[in-house]
Amino acid sequence: MRRGKSAVLGAAIVLAGVLGLTGAAPGAQAQTAPPVFTDGHGLTVVKQPWWVDEHQRTFKFVVKSTEVPRYSAMAGQVSGEHVIMVTLPEGYDTSGGTRYPVQYHLHGHPDYPDTRLNQQMFEESTAGGVPLISVAPNGSGRGWYTNWVNPPAELGPQNWENFHLGQVVPFVDANLRTIASREGRAISGHSMGGFGAMHYAERRPELFAYAGSFSGGLDLLNQAQRAAVVATTQLPGSGTPTVAPDAIFGVPVWPLDTVWNAESPAQHVRSLRGMGVALYTGNGGNLAENPVQAVTESVARDTNLVTRDNLAAAGIPHTFVDYGDGSTWAEGCNGKHAQPACLKADMKHFTGLLMAGLAHP
Template sequence: MIRRLTTLTLAAALGVSGAGFAASAAPPSSAAPPVFVDGHGLTVVSQPAWVGANERTFVFTVRTPHVPAYSVMEGQVSGDHVIMVTLPEGYAESTARYPVQYHLHGHPDRPNTVANLRLFEETTAGVPLITVAPNGSGRGWYTNWVDPPAALGPQNWETFHLDQVIPFVDANLRTVPRRDGRAISGHSMGGFGAFHYAEHRPDLFAYVGSFSGGLDLLSQEQRAAVVATTQLAGSGTPTVPVDAIFGVPIWPLDGVWNRESPAQHVASLRGMGVAMYTGNGGDMTVNPVQAIVENRAWATNVVTRDHLIASGIPHTFIDYGDGSGWAEGCTGKHAELPCLLADMNHFVDLLMATLTHS
């Protein structure tokens, strides 16, 4: 049975959920969060500290040579990578191991926002699941960049997340450190990242989920959206050249764009749980920017669905249209928190029916 969620009125615009909050010192009587140890190429800059009143979620900061600096948004420190983790209730008193869901934020969001805190805690209440949200920068696009600017150094986001963060989390928390105990999901840019990572490393994940992800890099509209993120100061400063991430987006120099497009490369997802969630933008005269962004994301999801069907790969495709039948307060537009809560609520139920857990 799908768990019921309280309707929330907080909505994010284009993936922006507000500035990241700082960790606060826990009251003296509270249990301390876990202590993390350097490893797998990561250096712990700040130890876990609770956020929120439930003492389930903490944030900590690491540094990595794979992304030694990055374009920063307000409140960020270049090179400092904040990671937010939500633990199951009773983690400290238990000896059990738990499956992990890695969730990738959208553009130009960040992991440690009030909206993401509510998204993770409310959808996993009473669920034996750890959620990990790593920093992906405002424009990281969850890939190893083709030509990063020298001022930033390497932008190997994929290597950072898959080869460092995952084994680092397994080493520091009581996880089920296997494919059958691990899933990946993401919203918008993060939905692209989730499919991108799952297709590249199917050995790591038993389930993949995209919430309004931009999944088709062959789409000229999607390419324009990615290019736009390189030039928007709101995505982080400094801005970067248009070809820094995936190379030149124009034929015949667009080989990386074609190769890294999730929609056309679904074959490696065979045997993995696959889920996609998207609205169609609803009433285009209301909040038209959010409506158009969601409608174009919907189009990339339809292309991906068609490739999954052609490949004979079972999947869940939730097209909730204008949102009226999906969740109260959801109008089918991009980055609406009521829509995302319903997406995540449904996806967590799929995970817990599949992943190994206590």
């Protein structure tokens, strides 16, 4: 008799669960696991993906790379371990075999790929069903998205370009449901990452259909920009150990500055022909308010103006957004460098361009 009552009770519990009568919060999302990644393309998974919060749209994972086996680590980083953050489109887990375009977004200096701001930018710009995967790879505090000329022996090779383009891109395509072709791939970045996005797009135009720079330092012939890059090699806050001034692009003084000149995005725009291009910049706003960020944005703007002029001279269509002090661009935007409201507006606008220019469901 007891067994019969237990069976009836068990059936009732199961039925209640099916009918949603178990007391679970209305609208509560079923717990799903993030994707499981497989080693490949020179990357070894050190830590499998985990959700960053209960919304289950954004996850992080950790890999090791043969191209950057160690790097100058900032606070909270483990040298040689690369955190990568991914935001999936809403409904990715229930969309069957649907494949999505990917935007690779490169962080600035000295910053991290997995910041709360990056997560907000990705999730807010794709809210409401925008079918886009966003990927933010580690670029180190001073990686500068290039293969270093003179990496220090204690770190080994610093082939950031090889890491991102030769390893991360095919690794993501192998582990997520992406549109694994140029038509489904874009690259963007902020500040140092804006430089990286344009540099990568110019170096490998067969990989990307769209490129975007948010306040990027795009002209390495600009002496203020060149001084800023050299400064990053000496700042402990950009990673330990610090490195020699010629470690990244070589000697920064003529006539030994050939790599600086060759790697400068502003002067090598012709390979962007046929690609969507968007540049965003402010003017720094009120100089008396946060003068460092104001001057930094002003220098970035100068480098963007040179890039814009070279794009126009080459007859390459592009979008150029100069929002000045930010007052007409977005609420809370003040035109300064690394200002969250400005960057969120940049990303929202850029995502709209991507949805008009990329292949997607």
